[in-house]
Structures are given as structure tokens and as C-alpha cells.
Amino acid sequence: MRRLAFLPLAVVVALAAGCAPAPIKKPIYTGPLDTGPGSLTAARQYLEGRWTLVSFEVFPPGREPIQVKGSGMLVYDAYANLSVEIRTDEATRAALTRVGVPFENGVISTSGRTVIDMDGRTLTYIFEGAPPIGASAGPLATNRPRHWQVDGDLLTLTTKDDSGNNLSVAVWRRQS
DSSP, rough: HHHHHHHHHHHHHHHHHHHHOOSSSSSOOOOOOOOOOSHHHHHHHHHHEEEEEEEEOOOOTSSOOOEEOOEEEEOOOTTTTEEEEEEEOOOHHHHHHHTOOOOBBEEEEEEEEEEEEEETTTEEEEEOOOOOOOOOSSSTTTOOOOEEEEEEEEEEEEEEETOOOOEEEEEEEEEO
């Protein structure tokens, strides 16, 4: 009989122990994501798509600028992947090779995931095991940020050295 008297009390204690307490702090509402002009979302949406090369100059340190003669395609997708392919004529290819620009089968080609820095207005490739930002590896090194500027349907990507001097300037036009 005594055991039966303690049974309801044991059930109540077991049920109370199984209940989790309410959170002490409520979640903080941070508001809606910023999607307006000048936001990261707007920048990604602007960059997304296919772009064709309008002009391209390379400024190797201590040498004459190289006007790149050729054609190119830039593709930026919704997942922040950026790929660039530029095909040049033989004379341009020889001049660029002399200043450390790598070619694969006659094509300058880079692709990888990028990070957009809105304050610095840069795009930076992210590669596992890549050299640190700014490390010297030629005027088009993928470890150097690309400074970007937008003017209507034109996108200008500029690579700079550690002193802020231009190493390359490429102008791209959005494909319709």
C-alpha cells in the first residue's frame, strides 16, 4: 500500500525532470537581409552572368605596358564561382609569358570560388593551399585581390601590387 502511495509522486517527479526549461534569453531579431543598392547581395546579383572582354592591359613592373590583343569570357555564378578565359594572339602570348603570365594551351585561364569585400571593393579568389595575399607570382596572380568598379554594363577589374600600382586592368561588358 505504501508503494502505491508513492507511485503518483514518482510519476510527477519523473515528468518534471524530463521537461526542459524555457530559454533564458530570447533570440535577437536582426532585421531583414540588406538587399538594396550597395549591398553584398546586390553586388553578387550584378556580377552574376556572362561577360565579354572589351579591353585588357598588363603593367609588368619595370617594363612597358602590354595591350592584350584577343578575346575573353568571364562567368560569375550564383555560388560566387568566377571563371575567366582569355585567348590572345601569338605576339601577345609571347610578351605575357616573358612577364610571368601562365598559359594553358594558349589560354589564360583561372577559376575558383571568390569572396567579395564591399568596403575594399575587391574580389579575391579562395584556393586551398594558395599563397598568401600579395605574394609575388606575376601580374595576374590569383592570390591578389581584383579591385572592381561598375559603370552601367561595364565591369572593370584591376589587379594592384603591394604599393597600389596597377598590374592589370580588364574591362568586361555584360552579355545580353
